[in-house]
Amino acid sequence: MKGNIKLELKTLTPSRLHALLSLVAMSLEGNAFFPAPPVTPTELTLLAGAFSKAIADATEGTLTARVRRDAIAANVRDTLRLLADYVRMMAQGDREILTSSGFSMVKEPSASAAMEA
Numbered sequence: 001m002k003g004n005i006k007l008e009l010k011t012l013t014p015s016r017l018h019a020l021l022s023l024v025a026m027s028l029e030g031n032a033f034f035p036a037p038p039v040t041p042t043e044l045t046l047l048a049g050a051f052s053k054a055i056a057d058a059t060e061g062t063l064t065a066r067v068r069r070d071a072i073a074a075n076v077r078d079t080l081r082l083l084a085d086y087v088r089m090m091a092q093g094d095r096e097i098l099t100s101s102g103f104s105m106v107k108e109p110s111a112s113a114a115m116e117a
Helices: 014-028 041-059 063-091 095-099
Strands: none
Touching: 014 041, 014 063, 041 063, 063 095
């Protein structure tokens, strides 16, 4: 069975979204499976830094700070969707390659035991 990555970005808090972005950036850096991502690991790291600052500013900040954080979060979600599509295209369902991207994997359905009558 081919593998796939899980992408539930709408349910992630800003902090968890930042953690995913940072993990993907680290995982793609120097990863031979992904030689030319549409957004470079360096660009991802810069985006993660800006997002981290926006999260901190919005924690006890003004409405303007929260609006800025939310705008950056929307950009992060779009960027991660773009990268997820690239990862899926490059991996072609290979679980080892998908796992190396930093994205979570979709759980494989387990075989259910036969029920006795």
